[in-house]
Amino acid sequence: TNGIVIIGAGQAASQAVMSLRSEGYEGPIRMIGDEAEPPYQRPPLSKKFLAGEIGFDRVELKPVEFYANAGCELLLSTRVAAIERAKKVVLTSDGREIAYDKLIIATGSRVREINVPGFDLEGVYYLRSVADVHEIQKNFKPGAKMVVVGGGYIGLEVAAVAKKHDISVTVLETAERVMARVVDPIVSHFYERIHREEGVIIRTGVTVAGFEGEGGRITHVVSGEGESFPCTFVVVGIGIIPNTELAQDAGVTVENGIVVDEMTRTSDPDIYAAGDCTNHPNGVYGRRLRLESVHNAIEQGKTAAAAITGKDKPYNQVPWFWSDQYDLKLQIAGLSTGYTEAVTRGNPAEGRSFAVFYLKDGVLIAVDAVNRAPEFMMARQLIAKQAKLDPKRLADESISMKEVAN
Ligand code: FAD
DSSP: OOOEEEEOOSHHHHHHHHHHHHTTOOSOEEEEOSSSSSSBOSGGGGTTTTTTSSOGGGTBSSOTHHHHHTTEEEEOSOOEEEEETTTTEEEETTSOEEEOSEEEEOOOEEEOOOOSTTTTSBTEEEOSSHHHHHHHHTTOOTTOEEEEEOOSHHHHHHHHHHHHTTOEEEEEESSSSTTTTTSOHHHHHHHHHHHHHTTOEEEESOOEEEEEEETTEEEEEEETTSOEEEOSEEEEOOOEEEOOHHHHHTTOOBSSSEEOOTTOBOSSTTEEEOSTTEEEEETTTTEEEOOOSHHHHHHHHHHHHHHHTTOOOOOOOOOEEEEEETTEEEEEEEOOTTOSEEEEEEOTTSSSOEEEEEEETTEEEEEEEESOHHHHHHHHHHHHTTOBOOHHHHHOTTSOHHHHHO
């Protein structure tokens, strides 16, 4: 038997190995990843690891010995160049041919690059990997001036960390508000206020037109309106692109992600896919999703392992996500798209703790909770149940979440 080959050595891949063994799979497993490190968590890369508060030992998902003990061969710093479905082999870029009985594609996503003049100047960074963090950290020095391009989670988290290091920070966002793609204006405006109070310059409605430099190194970011922002380095966080090319080139169905069913099966019966690279059905919302989250990667890793070992554990859950900025823990459950009413509990205009609930025709579909763990936990359950809630009671803090739910 050729066993199982996993392409990618990230969150979903690592989970798949653990779950394959706990589901009782005894055959060989090979994991092929193009990074130098064994699988690790990415969230700390824009939080505590970037801040230098924790080391790689707290970021890796399992110590490297785990894989050997689990009978999983790790091929690191190795890129898969192609999948040959007819022969059931993958080809690595260093010329090896590795056969599989079942294949799991867990290739994740890569950063979207900015295509403006000066894009290749020194001092322009992206943030996806441990290697990227090391490069960015070299710029954390006294007198440093950082411009962040993109006011999404990653850009704002990096801004918060840099501020702690006494770096001057300007965030440039094209949309009219930060995190516009993922949260309601109430939440965006709250974060804009907090960042400004912390000393970050937040500029919305600004489109970056180019980077200017001296001696090959960036000195200014220039906007479409001709404004110039001096800097010693730039971090670009403008979204990701799922890594679907391998699947696509092999003729596996791809449509805004590798198309899988609720069991993570692709259009090829011997190939499964998990994590950021997939487009999957979600029963709670009755539509297909492509998600970029740890929860999604873990759950699909589990489901793929179960499916390969002949068990059906459909992945059908309320998505959730978090972001840490300063002392604020933002927790998001569900997807608010299409909501008809947003109900606020607590006061986002003052203080640092509140929750926004999104209702669609009275049914709770999502929550954004800032330093409100109880609201988040309760909402996760209520969204799964498609609970109908009374907006007045939800907004009334004298009524506990437990009572609101009943
Ligand atoms: P990944 O973990 O990205 O793993 C995929 C791996 O496959 C990568 O190592 C990649 O290099 C490798 N690969 C790709 N193609 C090939 C190939 N051809 N050959 C070999 N290897 C290949 N999510 C949250 O839920 N909460 C957060 O707070 C949060 N913060 C984040 C902060 C940052 C800075 C980043 C970058 C992401 C964050 N995320 C967060 C998102 C989360 O980390 C991802 O959704 C998750 O890692 C996806 O897991 P994955 O296994 O699909 O992909």
